[in-house]
Amino acid sequence: MNKNAGTKKIEKNNLINNDVFQISSNPPFSKRGIKIALVHDYLVQYGGAERVLDSFCELFPEASIYTIAYDKKSMHGHFEGKKIQTSFLQKIPFARSRHRMFPVLMPMAIEKFDFSNYDVVLSDSSSFAKGIITGQETLHICYMHTPMRFAWDDCQKYTEDFYFPKFIKKLIPFFMNYVRLWDRSSAERPDKIIANSKFISRRIKKYYKRDSIVINPPVNVNNFYVSKKQEDYFLLVGRLMVYKRFDIVIEAFKQLGLKLKIIGRGPDAERLKKMAHGYGNIEFLGRLSDKQLFDYYSRCQAFIFPQEEDFGITAIEAMASGRPLIAFRGGDIPEHMEEGKSGTFFDKQSSEAIVEAVEKFKNIHFDGEYIRNKVLKFDREIFKDKIKEFIENETSGFIEKQMRCFKE
CATH class of the missing domain: 3.40.50 (Rossmann fold)
Structure with missing residues (x-):
């Protein structure tokens, strides 16, 4: 297999090594x-x-x-x-x-x-x-x-x-x-x-x-859109699990008194609901349809991301909706978010740190289109192009190596 045969060069942002690479037409x-x-x-x-x-x-x-x-x-x-x-x-x-x-x-x-x-x-x-x-x-x-x-x-x-x-x-x-x-x-x-x-x-x-x-x-970034009108709630999305630290967000919003909507289900749901009991500003919405989810993303004030994740897909989805993040400075999020331009960080996983970050967020103006443009590089088709090219190249080299070993 000749990896240079029947290929065409295309340019896309943030591809492997940020260079022009070849998409095989094999x-x-x-x-x-x-x-x-x-x-x-x-x-x-x-x-x-x-x-x-x-x-x-x-x-x-x-x-x-x-x-x-x-x-x-x-x-x-x-x-x-x-x-x-x-x-x-x-x-x-x-x-x-x-x-x-x-x-x-x-x-x-x-x-x-x-x-x-x-x-x-x-x-x-x-x-x-x-x-x-x-x-x-x-x-x-x-x-x-x-x-x-x-x-x-x-x-x-x-x-x-x-x-x-x-x-x-x-x-x-x-x-x-x-x-x-x-x-x-x-x-x-x-x-x-x-x-x-x-x-x-x-x-x-x-x-x-x-x-x-x-x-x-x-990330299916084209499913998400920027809304011209935002409402007065903050948003959490994900499986309700202990390690995601939704508990510290609930504690923070109990202090702040601001509206918090939580989308998702999971094994930690009962404990989290008990924490929020009696606080009318905190609402659990359970699992929603994609259409409803896209709408909630687009109209929130900001998306809260308190956990350390390997790759925060929900955070990228929020940014594809033009919404800023209030995020823990851990995991992969610092690779994608700019302080003051696409969100604001907090450095400790605590309710006090989140309260401080929300107060800081209130004084910053964010450009939804700028935020969205920063994550278009995660488009599903770009991902597939990268994977295909990598496998094509590795398979070519592997087969050539096997043939050399066979001849020897």
Whole structure:
């Protein structure tokens, strides 16, 4: 395969290395006899990682998906008609709804898959998918959302959301020793790693000693729009989970008395609602339709982002709606937000810091169109172009290397 044959040069902003790169006009992989598989940790909820997988499916429509567990109902029609291969955990009662209760079985589950009939495997992983075993004749490229957080970061912090029984919580540190050792060794298995942000690229280097290139995840920026009229509420959007720190936002707005609307559901909902009980300025809206969500984004005063995320998709969606952020200075957000131009930061995850940031926000004028233009680079089609070009180049080099080895 000659990667320079049949290509055309196009220029787009913020592409790999910020340079002009080549989009291949070669036929699809399947028509060139190149067989590709997709691997995903588990398909039990539809979020940012599943949006990435959706884009991969658009690029490689004939590829099968391998995943530890699959809950069709939770996918809301996504991946309908795809060939999905699941692990033995699929047959265990409650594995789909309580898959996190089986951390010691996950390595075995992911390693059982057979990829000997594939030329290329593209995994996207925040935990176990990167740990697949492939032969020397198969190229494995991993799109990494994050190194396994519950192994390398604060284990207690990230397992609070799982609501394990007390006796299991006591065993978690012992389980994690094994999982951490497996995670470190399995990180050597991908031939190439793509990180979803500079923040994650640094974490991959720290924990796995691996180099990676950065391709930010896709955001359907064209679904969002700038409204000329804003209302008097601030907005929180996301799964209601302990690590997202929505609790400190609620405490801040109890003090401020300003309107706060919270969109989303999750395991921390009951605790958060108890915190807000009796405060009429704080409203839980649950899960909304896309149309309703886009409307709430466009009309809020500002979007509150209190958590440290690998890639804050909801923050990018708010910016695509022309709305400024009030954000914790952590994770990937400092890569995308400009102080005073697209939002304002707070440096400590506390209600007091948020109150101070909101007061500071009130004295700044923000240009919605400027904010939106800053995130158009995350367009889904640009993401797909980058991924396609990277895989084309890596596959070409891999095949050439295989041919040289064969001749020798």
